[in-house]
Amino acid sequence: MPLSGEAIRLMNYIDDVAVTLRRVLATIPSLTQEERARVAEHLLNAKPSAEDVVEALSAR
DSSP states (O other): OOOOHHHHHHHHHHHHHHHHHHHHHGGGGGGGGHHHHHHHHHHHHSSSHHHHHHHHOOOO
């Protein structure tokens, strides 16, 4: 079954998020330990999270 345009668009958004996360990973070595801790806390508290999205996709 072919994917709808909306599904393809959502997959492209996910690809964009992955690119952003690669940029974040590339920048981490330049951060101090304090900055790393604050960025990590910010990421953990970000809503919605990737887990929230997976849960919504898995819901029936």
